[in-house]
Amino acid sequence: MGTTYHRGEFVDDRDALLSIRSKALNYGLGCFAGIRAYWSEKESQLFVFRLRDHVERLVDSARILGLETPIGHDAIAEAIVELLRRNEARADHYVRPLLWVDSDELSPTLTDVPVSLSIYCLPLGKYFSGETIHACISSWRRVPDNAIPARAKPTAAYLNSALARADAKRSGYDEAILLTEDGAVSEGSAAHLFLVRRGELISPPSTADNLEGITRRSLIELARSAPFTWPFVERKVGRTELYTADEVFLCGTAAEVTPVARIDHRTIGTGRTGEWTQSIAARFREVARGGDAAWSRWRTPVYR
Numbered sequence: 001m002g003t004t005y006h007r008g009e010f011v012d013d014r015d016a017l018l019s020i021r022s023k024a025l026n027y028g029l030g031c032f033a034g035i036r037a038y039w040s041e042k043e044s045q046l047f048v049f050r051l052r053d054h055v056e057r058l059v060d061s062a063r064i065l066g067l068e069t070p071i072g073h074d075a076i077a078e079a080i081v082e083l084l085r086r087n088e089a090r091a092d093h094y095v096r097p098l099l100w101v102d103s104d105e106l107s108p109t110l111t112d113v114p115v116s117l118s119i120y121c122l123p124l125g126k127y128f129s130g131e132t133i134h135a136c137i138s139s140w141r142r143v144p145d146n147a148i149p150a151r152a153k154p155t156a157a158y159l160n161s162a163l164a165r166a167d168a169k170r171s172g173y174d175e176a177i178l179l180t181e182d183g184a185v186s187e188g189s190a191a192h193l194f195l196v197r198r199g200e201l202i203s204p205p206s207t208a209d210n211l212e213g214i215t216r217r218s219l220i221e222l223a224r225s226a227p228f229t230w231p232f233v234e235r236k237v238g239r240t241e242l243y244t245a246d247e248v249f250l251c252g253t254a255a256e257v258t259p260v261a262r263i264d265h266r267t268i269g270t271g272r273t274g275e276w277t278q279s280i281a282a283r284f285r286e287v288a289r290g291g292d293a294a295w296s297r298w299r300t301p302v303y304r
Contacts, residue, residue, distance in 0.1 A: 003086045005079050005119040007102070008070070010086055016118060021104035028156030029110060030100030031061035034253040036124075037084055037093040037302065040290045046089055047299040049253075049288050051077050053214050055097075061152035062099050067115045069099060076117065077300075083119050084302045094124035094254065100155070127254040132261035132273060133174035135188070135250075137239055138164040142178040142186040142209045150209045158190070165189040175250065177242070177263065180209045185237040191252035192216040193237075195245040196276045201232045208236065215251045215284075218298070222283050230276070247274030249281075257281035 006016040023029045033055070037048045055076045062069050069076070080095055087093075102116035140163050143150065148157045160178075168176035168189070176189045187193050187210040194203045194216075201223055206212045223230045242248055246269045248260040257280060259273040273281075287295045 003083065005083050007116050019104050023103045023105065023108065024100035027108040029108065030098060030155045031058065031065055031153050032096060032098045032155060033058040033153060035080065035095040036253050037089065037095060038288045039091050043290050045290065046084060046302040047288065047290055048081065048302060050214050050218065050298050051080065051300040057212065057214065058097055058099065061154065064149050064152040065154060066110050067099060070115055070117050079119055081300065081302055083121055087121055089121060091123050092125055093121050095119065095121045127256065128174060128258050132259045134262040135175045135177050135260050136168050136171060136173045136264055138167060138176040138178050140164040140167065140178060141181050144181055144209050151212055153211060161189040179239060183239065184208055185239060185242065186210050188250045191250040191255040194249050194251065195237065195242060196247035196274060197245045199231065201230050201276065202237060203234055204237045205234045213252060215253055219251055219280055219284060222287065223280060247277050249277045257284055
């Protein structure tokens with residue numbers, strides 16, 4: 001068993017409990033973050049990737065939902081690092097901080113309610129098993145921001161992701177790509193989308209009912225910097241544009257950079273990992289694991 005941060009204390013995993021009557025369980029009242037920590041053999045160090053940015057987005061998610069965080073930014077970040085230390089994490093890990101409505105009352109309310117913070121971590125290598133994946137355009141539309149806020153990471157919104165991915169899996173695909181209500185490309189079930197077409201790197205904007213992705217922002221910064229300085233365009237993307245792309249890849253904290261070889265039984269480019277995808281994936285790994293001191297601001301070392 002490992003250690004979990006729960007209601008202000010570090011406890012054994014089996015003691016991190018909540019009631020069957022909890023609003024958080026019954027109604028999905030809460031929000032969360034997903035954070036990667038990367039082990040560097042060269043430096044014998046575990047680096048948390050963009051810790052401050054993830055904590056800020058978690059607090060912003062709570063603000064959008066109208067919830068008060070029980071502790072501040074710095075205290076949340078410190079708890080995450082201490083949790084990894086206490087679990088003696090010396091391999092790649094995933095960290096899940098969760099702010100949740102800590103009430104057993106019946107009604108699904110977000111006002112005048114206590115809020116608790118829980119954080120757990122687990123070893124995590126590749127999120128998808130294959131080198132490339134096959135995806136489909138989902139019949140489920142992405143929940144619009146004015147229905148459930150896409151800019152946040154509310155726990156309840158991931159039913160939308162689960163439905164889309166379940167349908168994709170039942171049809172023999174690895175992943176689903178969701179469209180907005182007006183038919184524009186939004187994102188994967190839980191990952192952002194990029195395509196390469198006619199010498200440009202393209203991605204739908206964060207106003208297309210998708211999350212303000214930290215991995216997405218990181219890749220955009222890396223693509224615009226040496227040694228790449230690639231042309232990047234953020235714009236509305238149509239479904240059929242994906243079919244004619246030279247390359248398509250998904251990205252996210254869990255997914256990292258995942259090449260898409262086929263969409264709706266149509267081969268993308270050569271059907272193999274493209275040069276741009278391969279290059280940006282290698283660059284991302286190098287930066288995340290401490291291989292470039294110029295990007296040290298993105299890395300928080302766990303062990304002193």
